[in-house]
Amino acid sequence: MKFENRTQGLGPVRRRVAVGATAAAMGITAMLGSGLATAAHAADTAKLTGIVLGVGAGESQRAVSWYSSTDTPQMVQVVPTAKLKHGEFDKHAATFPATITANKVNGGYNAHVTIDGLKKKTKYSYRVGFEGNWSPTYSFETQDFKGDFDFLFFGDPQIGASGNVAKDAAGWADTLNVALAANPKTALLVSGGDQVETANTETQWDAFLAPDKLRQYPWAATIGNHDVGGKAYEQHFWTPNTDRSAPYYNGDATTRSGGDYWYEYNDVLFIDLNSNAYANGADAAHIQYVTDVVKEHGDAAKYTVLVYHHSIYSPASHANDGDNQQRRKDFPTAFSNLGVDLVLQGHDHAYTRSYEIKNGQKANPKEQPGAAEVVQGPGGVIYVTANSASGSKYYNLTAPDTTKDPNYGPDPLNPKSHWANSVENQEHVRTYVKVQVRDDKLVVENLRSGTCAAPNAAVELGQEDWCGPDSGATAAQPVGSTVDKVVIHPYDGKGDHGKSDEHKPAADESAWLQ
Incomplete structure (x- = not known):
């Protein structure tokens, strides 16, 4: 599979979803490829906690939220589980940069990402963090996008x-x-x-x-x-x-x-x-x-x-x-x-x-x-x-x-x-x-x-x-x-x-x- 080297907007989850309004509310841009990893400071380390999967605006989206001990640029990497080889996120992985804000509760930071463009009836694996500081790998599976x-x-x-x-x-x-x-x-x-x-x-x-x-x-x-x-x-x-x-x-x-x-x-x-x-x-x-x-x-x-x-x-x-x-x-x-x-x-x-x-x-x-x-x-x-x-x-x-x-x-x-x-x-x-x-x-x-x-x-x-x-x-x-x-x-x-x-x-x- 080949990823295009371009920035991807949130895209039409379904025709009736107001994409512009959704994108503005999210305040993020989803990017394909793994280039953002170099933006992370290799020397930084982060404690990543409270990772939770959430709903998106429609079936082809999922949200991921977590807490971090640093504001180092972070992301979610996602790949179809079938293409995850030996636990490695390679060229098949899509990268979505996180929005990170100061945490008003514990003095750290909280982050969120919206994963977009998911296919129906597909199992995906994902992780959060940055190069050299990744969470464990988790998986989810989408269901059919119509019907029961x-x-x-x-x-x-x-x-x-x-x-x-x-x-x-x-x-x-x-x-x-x-x-x-x-x-x-x-x-x-x-x-x-x-x-x-x-x-x-x-x-x-x-x-x-x-x-x-x-x-x-x-x-x-x-x-x-x-x-x-x-x-x-x-x-x-x-x-x-x-x-x-x-x-x-x-x-x-x-x-x-x-x-x-x-x-x-x-x-x-x-x-x-x-x-x-x-x-x-x-x-x-x-x-x-x-x-x-x-x-x-x-x-x-x-x-x-x-x-x-x-x-x-x-x-x-x-x-x-x-x-x-x-x-x-x-x-x-x-x-x-x-x-x-x-x-x-x-x-x-x-x-x-x-x-x-x-x-x-x-x-x-x-x-x-x-x-x-x-x-x-x-x-x-x-x-x-x-x-x-x-x-x-x-x-x-x-x-x-x-x-x-x-x-x-x-x-x-x-x-x-x-x-x-x-x-x-x-x-x-x-x-x-x-x-x-x-x-x-x-x-x-x-x-x-x-x-x-x-x-x-x-x-x-x-x-x-x-x-x-x-x-x-x-x-x-x-x-x-x-x-x-x-x-x-x-x-x-x-x-x-x-x-x-x-x-x-x-x-x-x-x-x-x-």
């Missing part, structure tokens, strides 16, 4: 929440291992927020980022309330198409992380919101952001999926928090009007799957609790809350309390649950959510990644006095068993939420590694 795919959604690892970082980290690593052993071809790992307990505590970040699975599969980060107290979140995770304007950002840009962002994958439009910012017009700003992104990119998307941290239909400790009550007023009608199909949330450390919700009300009064199939009408939205993926902290389900919120009372068909929720579950075992994206349906499944046995920090440490289904009355079910599963048949009437196939591009429009 699966992604996994993880709620609140919140490393450090139990008070024992090592136990929390063990549970988190085990969930990733279990989930990816069962789903090795998953395309994306999607975050529900709260990666750590304390925003600027790097020992917690180190533990969260320790699993090599986070260098093999792209992590689509979401900021939670425990991530928001400093700059570490956005220093660890570069995200595409990010708007950090004040309304989306939650305060002082010099000390806090945040922002809203979006990306596309196989005709799914993902929009991620910083739900920590909700007051003083922030919710209206989020709605406008979603509106603008859907207006520009929604026509070519088969499904629209929103992701943010604070579960508006919380089943547990946060069910009637004042900020959640506000979001329940602000968001649902807008999401229905915009044709959102699925909303993924965290924060409440318990699992829920809503009924079909339209304009903040149950769309079909006859929909039964726990229904295995749901047919969405126009404006119908399903909301899912993920339980703890690490076992660091669980919240018990609460009874509906109309004295705290008269609009969030019991379900007439199941009075122990809140009216919005088809399923509410807490077993004090680790779980994750698998989403299968198919041409005519979405399949959402909550799966157990652990049992009552270790690693399960909150149970091990005696912070929970029961474990298992039915408040511990039933024995814990095996790893890999299903808590809940639903097949969602999206609205497919005329207009299909205003979406069409008209602008779908051919797959693999931009490939650089032949």
Whole structure:
């Protein structure tokens, strides 16, 4: 293979991605070849930590972020694994220079790169650093760039929440291992927020980022309330198409992380919101952001999926928090009007799957609790809350309390649950959510990644006095068993939420590694 000796722009990931805006947001140029290596100072050495793979603006991109102890020019080298000979990155390797900025947390530097032009269904190897100072070599594999795919959604690892970082980290690593052993071809790992307990505590970040699975599969980060107290979140995770304007950002840009962002994958439009910012017009700003992104990119998307941290239909400790009550007023009608199909949330450390919700009300009064199939009408939205993926902290389900919120009372068909929720579950075992994206349906499944046995920090440490289904009355079910599963048949009437196939591009429009 021969590389052209030229500078490569970000290129058309897909026709509908605004390349110019994306490139400006990244502030980087991708270069082919290995010439940049000579720019590094051979005498310099760097400690390279926190390497994590992230999503790009589309299927043919991946982001790589890391911390460095030096600002020496650095890069990512990438090569198809099949052309990696004896571990050497030779003429077949593409080189992408890093953007490096001073780290506001630990006095070092943080770096990021966007790898562009990836081919579908190809395994790649990469490393970060500079000549004479390289990280270990890691690998990832792209999937098909059109049609069906699966992604996994993880709620609140919140490393450090139990008070024992090592136990929390063990549970988190085990969930990733279990989930990816069962789903090795998953395309994306999607975050529900709260990666750590304390925003600027790097020992917690180190533990969260320790699993090599986070260098093999792209992590689509979401900021939670425990991530928001400093700059570490956005220093660890570069995200595409990010708007950090004040309304989306939650305060002082010099000390806090945040922002809203979006990306596309196989005709799914993902929009991620910083739900920590909700007051003083922030919710209206989020709605406008979603509106603008859907207006520009929604026509070519088969499904629209929103992701943010604070579960508006919380089943547990946060069910009637004042900020959640506000979001329940602000968001649902807008999401229905915009044709959102699925909303993924965290924060409440318990699992829920809503009924079909339209304009903040149950769309079909006859929909039964726990229904295995749901047919969405126009404006119908399903909301899912993920339980703890690490076992660091669980919240018990609460009874509906109309004295705290008269609009969030019991379900007439199941009075122990809140009216919005088809399923509410807490077993004090680790779980994750698998989403299968198919041409005519979405399949959402909550799966157990652990049992009552270790690693399960909150149970091990005696912070929970029961474990298992039915408040511990039933024995814990095996790893890999299903808590809940639903097949969602999206609205497919005329207009299909205003979406069409008209602008779908051919797959693999931009490939650089032949």
